[in-house]
Amino acid sequence: MAPVPNPCYRFVSAPAGYPDPAKNFQYDASRTIDPDNVDLKGGFLTQTQFLSVDPYMRGRMDAGTFDCWKVGQVWAGFGISEVIRSEVPEFQEGDILYGIQPFEHYSLHTKYEGRGKLWRVIHNHEDLPLSVYLGMAGMPGKTAYYGMKSIGDPKAGESIFVSTAAGVVGQTVCQFSKAWGLKVLGSTGSDEKVKFLREELGIDQAFNYKTSSTAEEVKKFGGLDIYWDNVGSETLDVALKNMNLKGRIVVCGQIASYNGEDTKGIKNIFHMVYNEVKMQGLHVSTLESQYVDEFYATVPKMIEEGKLKYTEDVTIGLENAGEVLVKVLKGQNVGKAILQMWE
Ligand SMILES: NC(=O)c1ccc[n+]([C@@H]2O[C@H](COP(=O)([O-])OP(=O)(O)OC[C@H]3O[C@@H](n4cnc5c(N)ncnc54)[C@H](OP(=O)(O)O)[C@@H]3O)[C@@H](O)[C@H]2O)c1
Structure with missing residues (x-):
């Protein structure tokens, strides 16, 4: 040739x-x-x-x-x-x-x-x-799966708030959370994505953070056992204020500040003290050897069976x-x- x-x-x-x-x-x-x-x-x-x-x-x-x-x-x-x-x-x-x-x-x-x-x-x-x-069957799906297993530590009946819920990491976290019996709140940036989260993924509540108040929506939803943070900034601060006793925060991403935007200062760290909240950064690569075989044995099959959209x-x-x-x-x-x- x-x-x-x-x-x-x-x-x-x-x-x-x-x-x-x-x-x-x-x-x-x-x-x-x-x-x-x-x-x-x-x-x-x-x-x-x-x-x-x-x-x-x-x-x-x-x-x-x-x-x-x-x-x-x-x-x-x-x-x-x-x-x-x-x-x-x-x-x-x-x-x-x-x-x-x-x-x-x-x-x-x-x-x-x-x-x-x-x-x-x-x-x-x-x-x-x-x-x-x-x-979903690659790095972002792994991020969701590994992060929930290692840091989120979900138990049936608990509640979770997922920011950037309609993205690939967020979609995966939301669907695993529903499959594991959690009550799920998702935030995203358009009404079309809110509709997708509610109607296609069947999560309990979803809102458009550009047109609704995150503080009011989270308060209405109730206390959080897990907060999956894809965003940082004010959204993280709202979550910190609403964590339940022994809640877990998975720090996955901080996209609100990736382009040099002004991050609004976090004021609610002290809420972690009395509620004994654990907040931990997640790096997908370091968890690869621990979960990779389990991931490939589980996730592609669930997608094939329509259990993950x-x-x-x-x-x-x-x-x-x-x-x-x-x-x-x-x-x-x-x-x-x-x-x-x-x-
Ligand atoms: N820790 C790790 O190992 C790891 C691995 C992979 C990904 N991540 C992180 O996980 C997050 C999601 O990644 P992804 O691949 O699933 O991307 P994605 O959600 O498909 O795309 C990024 C989304 O972020 C949202 N966004 C952009 N600017 C924002 C802002 N200022 N405030 C709030 N939301 C904003 C947008 O959705 P809306 O329309 O909802 O605003 C956008 O669609 C990112 O933060 C990424 O860096 C971390």
Whole structure:
């Protein structure tokens, strides 16, 4: 085969506030690759099918943050790709892989030695759309599952408040909470998403935090045994004030301040004292070895059986990666933001 285009998507400058795709990113269509003849150097070659665009990527653009991207670097994130050629025994041509990869059409993995655990072959016995392995059956679903198991510690009859409830992490937390017998309150940023939470996911109460008072809605719902925090800022402060005795707060994300917005000061920490509230940060990667087998044995099957519903927001074309990220950061996505390489 003659060389074919191998476009990639680069980070070229740090944003101040929300990213500006035209300024901060570059779609580089100049590169080519010869998939049949490129030297694998003992590694393997993959062709990208789907890429995941996630809120944490905004943090990677700020110098000095954990694992920040370097100027000129090709974006990296979770993806689903197909093995085109392989010189490693673990992966065969045609295998579908899930793992962290560059945002490009073809990826050559030559420095493979010892890095096999970074990839997982997706057997997909449940015949799910492969993109689902980036959402509810991927890192965000794991975040929900691992976080509830390790920090949320739910018991039937308890109550939970989930912020950003209509996003992929929130949807998963809400549905597990219902399945485990909890009473669920969700907040989200549009009436359409509120309707989805109430009518499709069947959670007990949901409200639009842009048009209702979070303080009043939480008070009306009653005391909280668990607060799942995707947002931080004022929402966290309201939750702190309404926690029940020995309540748990899972600090999963702080999206209200990812773009340098002013975080409103937390005033209600003292409520944790008499109520003996536990508040703990969650990092999905560190819980992987503990829960990964249980997760893959449970979640894809529940999705196949219709016990877990999901929504996706799919955009076609690598050149749109930056716009998709902005959409996620502004709450314009409805469900898991996925970048599909081709029609
Ligand atoms: N700790 C971990 O290991 C880990 C792993 C994965 C994800 N996370 C965190 O989990 C959270 C949810 O991630 P996701 O992948 O499920 O994303 P997502 O919910 O699909 O997308 C982000 C959503 O955040 C909401 N949002 C944006 N700006 C907001 C603001 N100022 N105030 C309140 N809500 C805002 C928007 O929904 P609305 O329309 O509802 O506003 C938007 O759709 C994020 O905070 C993310 O960083 C943490």
